[in-house]
Amino acid sequence: MRIPMVDLVAQYRDLQPQLEPAFLSALNAAQFILGPNVQAFEKEAADYLGVAHAITCANGTDALHLALLAADIGPGDEVITTPFTFIATAEAIAYVGAKAVFVDIDPRTFNIDVEQTRRAITSKTKALLPVHLFGQPADLAPLMALAQEHRLQLVEDCAQSFGADIGGRKTGAMGDVAAFSFFPSKNLGCYGDGGMVTTQSDAMAEKLRMLRNHGSKVRYYHDIIGYNSRLDELQAVVLRAKMPLIDRYNQERRRVAHRYNAGLAGLNVQTPYEDGVGLHVYHQYTLLTDDRAAIQQALTAQQIASAVYYPVPLHQQKVFASIASGASFPVTESVAERCLSLPIYPELSNEAIDEVCGVIRQALKA
Structure with missing residues (x-):
């Protein structure tokens, strides 16, 4: 990519x-x-x-x-x-x-x-x-x-x-x-x-x-x-x-995340939540969207990576069928269906972030 x-x-x-x-x-x-x-x-x-x-x-x-x-x-x-x-x-x-x-999980922090x-x-x-x-x-x-x-x-x-x-x-x-x-x-x-x-x-x-x-x-x-x-x-x-360098790395991840937030503002996506209590260090930048497939397709067409963490919750995994049979966790299941993680790392440039946001904006318009 x-x-x-x-x-x-x-x-x-x-x-x-x-x-x-x-x-x-x-x-x-x-x-x-x-x-x-x-x-x-x-x-x-x-x-x-x-x-x-x-x-x-x-x-x-x-x-x-x-x-x-x-x-x-x-x-x-x-x-x-x-x-x-x-x-x-x-x-x-x-x-x-x-x-x-x-x-189940909190719908904002996951x-x-x-x-x-x-x-x-x-x-x-x-x-x-x-x-x-x-x-x-x-x-x-x-x-x-x-x-x-x-x-x-x-x-x-x-x-x-x-x-x-x-x-x-x-x-x-x-x-x-x-x-x-x-x-x-x-x-x-x-x-x-x-x-x-x-x-x-x-x-x-x-x-x-x-x-x-x-x-x-x-x-x-x-x-x-x-x-x-x-x-x-x-x-x-x-x-x-x-x-x-870890504090610098984390500060740069926060820079990337906040620029994504600004670039995606006004779109029909839920950007990551910061509770104001704990310092979020953005191992992943994960948004929620009802248009995941369209966004991923548009990003891939421009050779921009994306990922779904995690597509199948643990209670729905075959390996845990014996301990989670019939269990339902609505928030987890909804998040798993709509989550999408975007590229994030300390070296990611502002120009690249803006390009990712632009591709998403165009995909949602289409």
């Missing part, structure tokens, strides 16, 4: 003078597993997010899985979450033998609905798992109160929200435990798969470090059943290079 969803080549060119010497240094050091760059990045990430512990792992899905294990979620437990998210959120619940309980969450709590509920979708922080204050009232674990899915905050506190620093993804297209992304779990709990952190490394604290001595889920040293090099 002439205007892609994300331009990682442009970002690499900006980082190339810094990255290539850092890669060579790491290669010459030959400490590839839990090496010095991994350790340094964990400290830098923890300091930035305002958490006691940041434990890296192989990918975002593993981060969710390990977070739930650290929170002692297991068979017979219920975890309340959203059906409007990437499947990894619910997959991780299934991995630990628990049951995902879906509730995040989990607090009141419906309250009504879904049962004696089997062990955790709440909100997703900070598309970079918009979920409404955590009432969810934290619910968790405290019912003695539940609050597990944050921060895969799309690195750098977002609520009242100055970063997402990933408010729940009992939180999971991040460093997939290449994320706000903070590496050049492959990568993930991280954050917590303020020393006990959880100790367990997480064992879980990611075969259940071991001392080499060849294994206290629990663990996993092989470690961040690669070369991916840590990439993340360390990008880490000082």
